[in-house]
Amino acid sequence: MRIAVPKETRQGERRVALAPDSCKKLLQAGYAVSIESGAGDAAFFTDAAFREAGVAVATDPAGMIGAADIVLKVNPPAIDGTGRDEIPWMRPGTILLGSLMPLRYPEVVRALAARRITAFSTDAVPRTTRAQAMDTLSSMANITGYKGVLLAATELGKYFPMFMTAAGTVFPARVFVIGAAVAGLQAIATSRRLGANVFATDVRPEVKEQIESLGARYVGVELKESASAGGGYARELTEADKMRQRELLAEQCALADVVVTTALIGGVTAPRLITAAMVQKMRPGSVIVDLGADGGGNCEVSRLGESVLVNGVRIIAPLNLPATLPTHASLLFSRNLIAFIQTFTKDKSFVLDLSDDIQKASIITREGEILHARTKEALQGVRG
Numbered sequence: 001m002r003i004a005v006p007k008e009t010r011q012g013e014r015r016v017a018l019a020p021d022s023c024k025k026l027l028q029a030g031y032a033v034s035i036e037s038g039a040g041d042a043a044f045f046t047d048a049a050f051r052e053a054g055v056a057v058a059t060d061p062a063g064m065i066g067a068a069d070i071v072l073k074v075n076p077p078a079i080d081g082t083g084r085d086e087i088p089w090m091r092p093g094t095i096l097l098g099s100l101m102p103l104r105y106p107e108v109v110r111a112l113a114a115r116r117i118t119a120f121s122t123d124a125v126p127r128t129t130r131a132q133a134m135d136t137l138s139s140m141a142n143i144t145g146y147k148g149v150l151l152a153a154t155e156l157g158k159y160f161p162m163f164m165t166a167a168g169t170v171f172p173a174r175v176f177v178i179g180a181a182v183a184g185l186q187a188i189a190t191s192r193r194l195g196a197n198v199f200a201t202d203v204r205p206e207v208k209e210q211i212e213s214l215g216a217r218y219v220g221v222e223l224k225e226s227a228s229a230g231g232g233y234a235r236e237l238t239e240a241d242k243m244r245q246r247e248l249l250a251e252q253c254a255l256a257d258v259v260v261t262t263a264l265i266g267g268v269t270a271p272r273l274i275t276a277a278m279v280q281k282m283r284p285g286s287v288i289v290d291l292g293a294d295g296g297g298n299c300e301v302s303r304l305g306e307s308v309l310v311n312g313v314r315i316i317a318p319l320n321l322p323a324t325l326p327t328h329a330s331l332l333f334s335r336n337l338i339a340f341i342q343t344f345t346k347d348k349s350f351v352l353d354l355s356d357d358i359q360k361a362s363i364i365t366r367e368g369e370i371l372h373a374r375t376k377e378a379l380q381g382v383r384g
Helices: 020-028 047-052 061-066 106-114 136-155 182-193 205-213 239-255 276-280 326-343 357-362 373-383
Strands: 002-005 032-036 056-058 070-072 095-098 118-121 163-165 168-170 174-178 197-201 228-230 258-261 287-290 307-310 313-316 363-366
Touching: 020 032, 020 047, 020 326, 032 061, 047 056, 056 061, 095 326, 106 363, 106 373, 118 357, 136 182, 136 258, 136 287, 136 313, 136 326, 174 182, 174 239, 182 197, 182 205, 182 258, 197 239, 239 276, 357 363
Parallel strands: 002 032, 002 070, 032 056, 070 095, 095 118, 174 197, 174 258, 258 287, 287 313
Antiparallel strands: 118 363, 163 168, 307 313
16 A cells, blocks of 8 residues: 655644654555655655655655555645645545544535545544554644743743742742643643642643642632543533633632643633633733634633733744644654554555444544544534
């Protein structure tokens, strides 16, 4: 079977779906691998490195994709109408594997179904031990949490750690992290490594132990209904619980030097947690890093992809932070995809098995149909 890796074309994207060190595993498994020339340049993986790994470097992306049995991508295929419409380049029945974010890109899902592409989205793999090595959502969220805290430390007009100097003692910064899934836990760990006093909250009280194991202090309210949606995700709160949570957030934001928001519902949609009124009550010089920006933003006054100053508070809402660490982001993403392919390879071919829990959860389209339940429901709602 032939695997093709096209260059990512999303603005600001520097990752590539396959790193050279992963190629040998595919070749040993019996696959022929091609990559578009220059696809790895922004991640500092040269064409020469891919050739040395045994990969063919192609200068005709349409021809490469059209000849492929499996296409690997970081982002959903381009359908921008500028000559880079990648879905028509694929033959019906081609397998597409990548982080497709189907709920965010419904037009791509419709196009994949119409082209009869078998599409798997690695951000939809189940949160199970067996699937952990394939979960691109988690591996990229880890980078997001790390880099988000570094942005905060750069913008804050204070030290993160405590210093005892001849000029006197400087007390540590107070960091408040909202959300304790993968990005939040990494934000906590990074803030602690930098020496800050860290407080954290999550609507799922079962994560209290994880927060405290990283050296942070858990703060939370007792909810009337469980907010856990299973699989490490949170669901939307009831109105009564939202009110109780807002009171807690307002109190903690007013005390914090840095607020890092990482909340996503179902790993996709960002709930609005920090209101303009809360920002008004924060101290001048404080920093908010809205890591929910890719899902629409957790802060009411965030400007997605920008850094703004509101009432003396710096609000940063970065998009696609993993692309700012392209070498390791590509390496980890590549390993996630290789784990998926290797798990379902038999006799040098990728085997479709929709009775398998991983394939069943992550398949989006096949043979003209949309199979992913949440995406199908969302698209039906749009039509209605």
